[in-house]
Every structure is written in structure tokens, then in C-alpha cells.
Amino acid sequence: MAKVLISVFSNVTFTKEKYHDSFVQNFINVLERMGNDVMSIFGNDYTDHPFKFKTINYILKQELLEKVNKFNPDIIITFNNYFPCEEIITKTDCPIILYTADGCDFFAFQDLIKKYNDRYIYLNLNESIYSNLREYYKFIKDSQFCDFGYATDFRRQNIDQDINISFLGSIPNVCFGNLHDYFMSVKSLPYKDAFFDALERFKKNTYGKFDMVLDNFQTNIPIETLAIWLITTKDRFMTLSNLTDLGLDIYGWKPSFVYAGMQNYELFKLYNPDICVTQEQSEFLYNRSKVSLNLPNARAQVGFSWRVPDILASQSVLLCNKRKDLDRLLKGYTKIPQYESPLEARDIAQKLLKDDVWRKDISIACNQMIEDKCRFEDKIRNIQVHTGICLESDKKGSHIFLTNKFKVNSDTNINKKKKKRKRDKILHEATKMLPYFIAKKLL
DSSP: OOEEEEEEOOSOOSSSSOOOOHHHHHHHHHHHHTTOEEEEEEGGGTOSSSSSOOOSOHHHHHHHHHHHHHHOOSEEEEETTOOSSTHHHHTOOSOEEEEOSSOGGGOSSHHHHHHTGGGEEEEEOOHHHHHHHHHHOTTOOGGGEEEOOOOBOOOOOOOOOOEEEEEEEOOSOOOTTOHHHHHHHOSSOTTHHHHHHHHHHHHHOTTSOOOOOOTTOOOSSOHHHHHHHHHHHHHHHHHHHTSTTSOEEEEEOHHHHHHHTTTOHHHHHTBOOSOOOSHHHHHHHHHTEEEEEEOOOTTOSSSOOTHHHHHHTSSSEEEEBOOHHHHHHHTTTOOOOOBSSHHHHHHHHHHHHHOHHHHHHHHHHHHHHHHHHOBHHHHHHHHHHHHOOOOOOSSOOEEEEEOOTTOOOHHHHHHHHHHHHHHHHHHHHHHTTSOHHHHHHHO
16 A cells, blocks of 8 residues: 555635545545545645645645645655645655646646656656657656556446436636737737637647747736637537537536527526536436537547546446547447537437437447446556556555635635725715815825
């Protein structure tokens, strides 16, 4: 058994309760089940942003470091190289396993990756991620890549399927400092054609660099990330809009679909506000769905998100845009029809919904593929072989969920600012009734 430290910033930012993403929680569950002691850092409680941030305060930082030091990890697993503070890298000496959850432009502490490269093991998830790591960090040796691929801990449930088509996720149409803000801020559009030429070039290699500089554009988010969101928003919006009359249920981040509803109110009409973020909630949703939708992501040109194996492990049938990795995984098991346009997605969905036997045959074959190729246990054993650290034992494992229950988050700060503005407004109105020389002193 080993002591495993997991450092991650959760995408689940919209619930009162604190949750890791279900994939991360699955990873933790299996590590614990295999007899390891796991400490996971809920990064949202320590920093305000996953890759452009500062630690909330000195005392909190010291408390965190004391807990990590006492835990004394044998191995660290980080998603997008996220850490609340650089000392978790600099004050430890164990191997660091890096899981690329998005792309290298999302990585925090990029300068420390090169400095401490000899400690890093890079998980090889798919061809696109491998190429992205190679392009950004040419100093990585072949021996530092560890095969991992796709994994899930979801299971099939033979329950009534009362949902025709489900989608769990979001549209990246809500962010601060996005590309729309840039074009709204300029008085003329002399660079519009040049921008869209650059965007078309970027679409051919979304793990590369966006080769145009936007003058005087202030944002904390890399231009490559903003471009990914722009492309993905269009593709997801168009696909969902073509399925609205086929019994579509939408779950996920509310603001995405409120904003999308301004262009197509059907999307917000079909949005279900029930929270669906845990493994139990997501697993139940997929199993009660006849068809489960995976929408395009501009970054995933070969591979796909961790939601795809989750769906393939359930009794639902995946409806996914065409991906080479999916064909490779399912070769010899079954063939899933994949779409290349929103209209084709609609056509395939209609055919699947009409044929219960076809859907059942596909789902059972996919379940078998998951058992053979996509279980976490085998992936963790690969890490064990690569690092030489034992990650499996007969002992009972444990999990410490490291959070800061007293965190003053950004919502609290926003409320304080609102209250101050309200007080200032009241004071300003009140001074209108006072003599000028008194009002001047108050303001």
C-alpha cells in the first residue's frame, strides 16, 4: 500500500456541498479499494482559479503544508499540474503523476515542470494528449510516459429507461474575458478577417498555439483556451438544438443553458435543475437513458472525455461525434454509429430510439469492452510498475478529503462589494439634503 496525495481543482463549483469531479472521485475510490491511504486536496477551497491564482492567505497555506507534510506522500497525482502552492512540489521529493485533464495551456506552475522534470511521470491518455505534451515540453523522455488510456468505475444497472436522450455537461459560453468581449471593446473591426483566418488554422491543431496577437486584450485566460471555448460552444449549441423534439433531458451547469436559452429557448426549457455531479447521480442518469449524448469538444480531435467510458459502462447507448479512439477501443466488440454533423446526430438518434434490440446489443458489447480495457485497477497497476511504488495490498485503505470549511469565497467578496455600493448610494442620496460644506466632508 502507499500514501497517495491527489491535488485537483474541481469543476463542480455550483453546489453547496463540496465534490470532486466524478472521474476524480472514481480514481480515489479505486485507489482506496486497492488498499491505499489517499489524501485529496479540494483545490477550490485554497485558490480562486485552477491556473491563474494565489493562495488565499498565509495561515491557510501553512495549515495545508503541515497536513501534507504529516501525511508524507509516497506518490502525488495531479490533474493539470494543479497545486494550491508551489511548496507542495518544492517541499516534497516523491514521484509526481501528471494527468492532462484538458491541455498544457491549462497547467499551473509550468516553470516548475521543467525544473522538477526528473520527478514527473506523464500519463499517456491518447494520441492528442501525447502530442500536446511533446510539443510543449520537448525535454520529456520516452521513459517518462506511462500508458493509461481511458478508465471508469461506473457499472450497468438494469433499470427502467424513462429518458430518451440525456446530456450531462455544459456549453462553454459563459466566461469572463472571452473573445466576444474583445470585439465588443474595439470601435472598428480591422482585424476581424485576420482573426477568423487564425481561428481556422487553430482548428486544425487545437493543441498548438493561436498565431495571432489581440492588441490590448486583457484576460487571465490563455487565448488558446478562449478559442477552444468559442469553437466548442458553436458545435454543442447546434447539436443540442437539433435534438430538442426527441425527448432530450439536459443536466449540468445552469448558467450555460440560461444563456443558451437566449438563442434557443428550447434548450433552457429542457434543462433539469436537479444536481447530477456524483458517481451515483451520473450513473443513475445514464442507466435510465436510452441514449446518452457526448458533445463535441474542439480539443478532443482524436480522443474523448472521461464521460464516454462512463456511458459505455452503463445500459445506455452512446451518441458521440466521430472519434478514432472509439473505433479502436470497440474493434472486435461492436460498432457504434457516430455523427459528423448535427443533422446526422439527429438521424442516428431517431434510429436508435426505434430499435430496442439494437440498443441492447450495443450496450452489452460496450460493457464487455469496458471490463476488458477500461477499469481503473489495470491503469493503477501500470503506474505501480512504472514507478516501482506498491499501489495494491490486502489492507483496508482510507481517504482524507482535505477542505477548508471556513473559506471566504469569491461570492462572499462579491456580496461585500454589493453592500458597500448600496451604502455608498444611500449616503450619496442622503447628502443631497445637506448643506454643501457638510456633504463634501461626508463624501
